[in-house]
Amino acid sequence: MEILSVNNPRVKQWKKYEKKKYRNQDQRFLVEEAHLIEEALQANVLETLLVLQGKEVTCNQGVECIEVSQQVLDKLSTHVSSVSMIGICKQLTHKAQSLDRIVYLDNIQDPGNVGTIIRTAYALGYDAIYMSDTSVDLYNEKVIRATQGALFHMPIIRGNLLEMMSIHQEHGVHVYATALDKQAKMLSSIAVSTPFALVFGNEGSGVCPEILAQANTKVMIEMKQFESLNVAVAAGICMYEFSH
Amino acid sequence: MEILSVNNPRVKQWKKYEKKKYRNQDQRFLVEEAHLIEEALQANVLETLLVLQGKEVTCNQGVECIEVSQQVLDKLSTHVSSVSMIGICKQLTHKAQSLDRIVYLDNIQDPGNVGTIIRTAYALGYDAIYMSDTSVDLYNEKVIRATQGALFHMPIIRGNLLEMMSIHQEHGVHVYATALDKQAKMLSSIAVSTPFALVFGNEGSGVCPEILAQANTKVMIEMKQFESLNVAVAAGICMYEFSH
Known part of the structure; x- marks a missing residue:
């Protein structure tokens, strides 16, 4: 799958996750660093992975992989320099095992x-x-x-x-x-x-x-x-x- | 004294103090927060105080007070929002009294x-x-x-x-x-x-x-x-x- 336009409705929805209100409404959030995306994957909360068009990435089962343009990544990123991946994650629901x-x-x-x-x-x-x-x-x-x-x-x-x-x-x-x-x-x-x-x-x-x-x-x-x-x-x- | 133009040579010199090289060359640095300017004064390292034109400030003895325009403050400030004072300080030379x-x-x-x-x-x-x-x-x-x-x-x-x-x-x-x-x-x-x-x-x-x-x-x-x-x-x- 491919999304190249910053006006795509899903991009617009993800963009809203800058704001707490929409993150909590949809129970989602974004991560940008490669090592954090890796941890999200391990924790089973990585839902969708946006990858820069043309970049080779093995996509794991259960994760929706979408190729996107640099413009889409730049629109969603909060970083100053360009990123080549952004993950959309489900919010966490870990229960405390102990209260010691x-x-x-x-x-x-x-x-x-x-x-x-x-x-x-x-x-x-x-x-x-x-x-x-x-x-x-x-x-x-x-x-x-x-x-x-x-x-x-x-x-x-x-x-x-x-x-x-x-x-x-x-x-x-x-x-x-x-x-x-x-x-x-x-x-x-x-x-x-x-x-x-x-x-x-x-x-x-x-x-x-x-x-x-x-x-x-x-x-x-x-x-x-x-x-x-x-x-x-x-x-x-x-x-x-x-x-x- | 008053400096209203951002092209004033002293302003240009102070602007250079963004860079480590010029701070160390002249043994000077800038502070922007009111409480830090106060501490610099107590520590006897406040040399020059730039104050927004029209703002009432009692200037302490031994400190050069200069009224400046908002443009001058904005040029020198690293803050996002405007400041109304900037202090130019001498670098510190405290000696250690003890090495315990x-x-x-x-x-x-x-x-x-x-x-x-x-x-x-x-x-x-x-x-x-x-x-x-x-x-x-x-x-x-x-x-x-x-x-x-x-x-x-x-x-x-x-x-x-x-x-x-x-x-x-x-x-x-x-x-x-x-x-x-x-x-x-x-x-x-x-x-x-x-x-x-x-x-x-x-x-x-x-x-x-x-x-x-x-x-x-x-x-x-x-x-x-x-x-x-x-x-x-x-x-x-x-x-x-x-x-x-």
Whole structure:
């Protein structure tokens, strides 16, 4: 099959996936990097592969392969330089197998931060990530890129964080919220109680008051200077410290 | 004083500071965020302040204040949206007061990573940062922004990392290099020997072989999945762990 015109109705539909609203409506998203397309294929969510006309690609069973013009790829790509492949994927529906060690993201806005936290959680063997509806969208292109593919392996659940937290707490999950607060316990002094959830908050305002109030323990990273850390770095330090 | 034309020779000279070569030749750099300009002022490196014509600003003694047109600001700014102030600063020359806890950056290329590591090192009370000549330039606008001002407080020395490392080792500094290597020691098993230096390497290839060979100890962060971490996250985890 071949699509050469940028005015093709399917191209127009895919183009809409730049926006969160249409991605979620159709439960689809795009990936552009070759190694991420490979991971999408392994994870069984690659539905359609758009390949530059004339480029040789072995198309896997179950994946619709379409040859397209460079114009079509350029229209759909968010990259500055031209890409030669774009994958259209189904959104992920991994279920958490365990709730022993989980992470909550409360209203984190920078896509690089969210993606980097997902990457770290996966590398350190965390069980799942729960994201507030108010956080940047998981299928934002910059989030996907920063995860380096970890999002294809990690159960990531989006919803009302306060509600999800209540349910977890009823199941015995101890919630530790990071806070810059005199009543917070110093990270290195924490005797970790498992199962646990670690909460990381917005870049400017931190974890919201409602979640802080309902958390079991407030945690603070010891700092020499009265400064703050980048949230992805703070998350990395806490996730590592809670596991070792 | 007033400069309204984008063709003014001083404007043309400042414009060149987009490039590392001219920044280093003149030992100058630009900052755009109000809070960073404030930090530059505190650190005594703000030389000239360009302010949008008609905007009221109290200019501090010792700082040359120039009213400029929006066109001049737009020409010099790297931001998408318009700024109303730009500071021209002298490059920093902080000397390390102590070498107890230092960080080496070996060929790190992403400005966000370098800036974030500087921010973390400052917050955690490290003494100094030594950057290889091959790393992204310290005065790159994105590096400055990611430091959140920490670069104005932190001694940061650029040069030949292998040579600087030899001198430090002669002074008793124990060098720990991060590595994905079977012979590396697990981070949580390290009994830290002070004074020490922690080495972080290039995003793709890690710490270079010459530095790995000369380091005293190789360190690896324990990971559940055979994955890697973002270098700024890995640096945050190691810097925290080495201090607590």
